[in-house]
Amino acid sequence: MSSGVPASGRSEGAEEIRRRDFLTRLCLGLSLFAGLIVAVPFVGFLIAPLLERVVQVWRPVGSVDQFAVGTTSKVSFVDSSPLPWAGVVARTAAWLRRDGPAQFVAFSVNCTHLGCPVRWLQDAELFLCPCHGGVYYKDGTVAAGPPPKPLPRYPVRVRNGQVEILTSPLPVTTVR
Amino acid sequence: MRDRLRRAWEVLDDRLGVSKTLGPVLRHPVPPTARWYYVLGSATLFAFIVQVVTGIALALMYIPSTNNAYQTLQFITHDAPFGRVLRGIHYWGASAMILLIGLHMARVFLMGAYKYPREANWLTGVVLFMVTIVIAFTGQLLRWDQTAVWTVAVTAEQAGRIPYIGGAIAHFVLAGDTWSGETLSRFYAFHVFFIPAIIFVFVGVHLWLVLHHGISEPPVAGRPVDPGTYRAWYHAMLEREGRPFWPDAAWRDVVFGVGIITAIVLLAVAVGPPQLDQPPDPTQLNADPRPDWYLLWYFAALALIPPKLENAFMIAGPLLAAVVLLAIPFVSNRGERSPSRRPWAVASVGVVCLMIATLWIAGVRAPWSPDFSARLLPEQVVGAASGPVAAGARLFHDKGCEYCHAIAGHGGNRGPDLTDVGDRLSTDQMTWRILNGGTNMPAFANNMTPQQLDELIAFLKSRVRR
Structure with a gap:
């Protein structure tokens, strides 16, 4: 344990010290x-x-x-590349609003405050978040509470009479 | 027979070297005045051992796949023999561990036991405290019910607020761009492998340091720690009046630890594990995610912090807490240890306890959350079965007012109570507020006909003290 003096007590040559030094480095290097x-x-x-x-x-x-026209409904769809064992988690929901014959808006269900799922109140025409009380108008703009941004939107299109939504990452509010 | 057993043990002991190695460790001298408040650390360790044992048992049946985890937990809770009680022990054991590690830390801080030469004991303890919170949190997620799924989203959102790298960390937490088959198995690996490995290493180092420096003696006012003389003084004191740890001091650790374990098992049998929420279907939006009790206060803080400060708070809050805890032994590692001479230390522990308790109560009540269960006001509250007042009461419910405003005890608490609003506000004031909204109230100008507005105001004007 103690410094540089072997158990036998004889003094060491410079070569011995270099050799030990080399072996120490070798062990450290090999481990690394x-x-x-x-x-x-x-x-x-x-x-x-x-x-x-x-x-x-x-x-x-x-x-x-x-x-x-004029209603907002919940729709659900499967993620872009679900794994075989994903189960129900492969599905995502969105709030789909029809503003006109061919005008659709798809909102993320995730509150921009902390990501909790917002609920749609048809008569009040408001989205309400259960976690910290965030409120959004029917167009997704913030009506009240802590949300820092409007509800994010998914790209949406109409093809062959079907409404289609582009799968997108979970919207996360980031800071720059 | 007895002699033969004794001889067998002696041979075994000789070959294994048990007494030779462990004997001196167990019998190391400790200060004679170390009493009941020294049992919290060992009790935390006992609770952790219970967690390891029950965790291994639960892993026999739990499948960490997003498709099966929920069903396996249902099976463990309702069908598997001893499953309910095992889950219960694991839950109450986690609660006990959090509580005990917090108490242990407060005790060590209040008694100045982190001062010279035990700074590294404190630092390893702080790491253990932090990873204990993380392991508790990841454990809650493994329930993989509706609350767990949304808690993952909430965690990703919070991670996202870290400047620049937040998006990548959120991606890392989710294990993808949204929940996926990978999300749960990774949380499982963190909960059962990564974090326990860290805990084992740090518990080892922590215990080694306790042996290396000896148990701190209870502080005496007017006997400050001087790094120049402390060690010599401590060893002389132990030489003079030290008692062997085993069994003179250890019996208290055993009695208290067994008491804790008994309490954990009793609670598991009597109260059981936390109920599983709805299945983990992200398309079921009637979710109301809440963290377990030990993080409920933080959930409340996130609701009550002014939105402008929120980004700073979410990142700087936990960071500042960690920095302060880690900085303590560097800022003061000498001087008085007695709480009676360290009023600021006592006050800061008091303030932290008061803060957590207040926020915790707020978190339980959660007055900021809309009350989605609010039903149409009963007729005796409305005071009319037909006419504008009754129509206004219906609008009060349908337009969502009741989710946030209470009348005669019905409805939410986010906005002011409107039981006697007719006494307080004029018709003009009401009209203005309803049409324009307020800081925490949406404007209804685009969502109300003049007739509806008249009916709603007729109802609100009828809300007067009787």
Whole structure:
């Protein structure tokens, strides 16, 4: 344990010291190497979600005449690339508003405050968030409470009489 | 027979070296005055061991897949023999661990036990405290019910507020751009492998440091810590009056620890595990996510903080708490240890407890949340079965007013109570407020006909003290 004096008590030559120094460095270097070759795939796997490409696909959510003009309804669709074991989690909901014959707006259901699911009150024409009381008007703009931004919108289109929504990442309010 | 057993043990002990290695450790001298308030740390460890044992048992049946987790938990809770009580022990054990680690930390801080030479004990303890919160939180998510699914979204949103890298961290938390098959298995890996590994390492170091520096003696006012002389003084004191840890001091740890474990099991049997919420279907939007009790106060803080300060608070709050806790032994590692000579230390613990308690009560009540269960006001409250007042009462419900405003105890508490609003506001004031809204109230100008407005105001004007 103690400094530089071997158990036998004899004094060491410079060569011996260099040899020990080399062996210490060798062990540290080899350990570092072994650690690295295992750590690379480990860390890579850990941060894999950050390396995946975002895929977006159009998903049909119902035929046009299913939605009356002036109403907002809940629609649901399957994510862009659901894993076989995802179960119900593969599905996402959106609030779909029909403003005119071919005018649709799809709102995210996630409150921009902290992501809780907003509910639509038909008579009041308001979206209400159960978590911290955020309120949005029917066009998604903030009516009251803590939300910092309007409800995000999904791209929406009409194809062959079907309303289609473009799957999108969970809207997260970020700061720059 | 007894002799033979004794001889067998002696041979075994000789070959394994148990007494030789563990004996001195168990019998290391401790200050004679260390009494009941020294049992909190060991009790936290006992609670953790209970968590490891019950966690392993639960893992026998739990499937960490987004498709199956909820069903396996239903099965564990309702069908599997001992499943309900195991889940109960795991839940109450987690609660006990959080409570005990908090009390232990407060005790160590109040008695100045983090001062020289035990700074590293404190620092490793702070790490253990933080990862304990994280493991409790990830455990709540493994219930994988509706609340868990939305809590993941809420976590991603909070992570998103970190400047610049927030989006990437939110992506990391979700394990993708939204919930997916990957989300749960990763939280599971964090909960059962990553964080427990950190806890094992840090508990090991923490215990080693306790042995290395010895248990701090209870503070005496007027006997400050001087790094120059403390060690010599401490060892002389132990030499003079130290008692062997085993069994002179350890019996209290055992009695208290067994008491805690018994309480955990009793609560698990009597109260059981927390109810599972609705299934984890993100398209079912009638969710009302709330964290478990130990984070309810933080949930309240997020509701009550002014929106302008929110981004700063969400990031700086936890960061500041961590920095302050880690900085404590660097700021003051010498001087008085006795709480009677450290009024600021006592006051700061008091303020933290008061803050958490107040926010916790607010979190339980959650007056900021709309009351979605509000029903049409009963006729005896309205005071009319037909006419404009009755029509106004219906509008009061249908337009969502009642979700936020209470009348005679019915309705939400987000906005002012309107039981006797007819006494307080004139017709003009009411009209203005309804049409224009306010800070926390939507404007109804675009969503109300003149007749509806008249009816609503007729109803509100009839709300007078009787």
